[in-house]
Amino acid sequence: MEVWIGLVSVVVGATAGAFATLVTTRNRMALEQRLTYDRGLRDLRLPHYQGLYHASRCIPREWRPGDEPSRADLVGVRESFHDWYFGEGAGGMFLSEAARTTYFELQNALQAIAHQSAGATDRMSPTESERLRGLASDLRHQLRQDLGTGEAPQLTWTPTGPTPAPPPRPTR
Secondary structure (H helix, E strand, C coil), X not given: CHHHHHHHHHXXXXXXXXXXXXXXXXXXXXXXXXXXXXXXXXXXXXXXXHHHHHHHHHCCCCCCCCCCCEHHHHHHHHHHHHHHHHCCCCHHHHCCHHHHHHHHHHHHHHHHHHCCCCCCCCECCHHHHHHHHHHHHXXXXXXXXXXXXXCCCCCCCCCCCCCCCCCCCCCC
């Protein structure tokens, strides 16, 4: 009887060990596959996101007085974004769903503001300007988040903190 108990214990222990090894190995392999895919996608996205980030310079956080684009200029800005999306590099196919949504919100606003009749002036209203700058900022933040560059540093010795606002310009 003691032999059978020992034999059953060995068989049950070996089976449980094999099952545990199978489960952990499968989970580790699945995680490694996801990590490999994520790294590959990030590496593919990087040059396209850099191009879009660079193109968004046309809509900065704040325009200098007198540097605000006209409504006609916004048509060109919208076309440059369109060319990035559908151009030879096909940057639009690399956008995450969140970035794609933000991108099209900006594109729609550019089109609406560019083609809106402003009466005697070709300039945007302060509200329109603020809306465009906010959407462009949202897009840049989403691009950084998609790439993981908006994450806090993983090393504790690296200083962290928000980017300070630029100092006020002296008036002349």
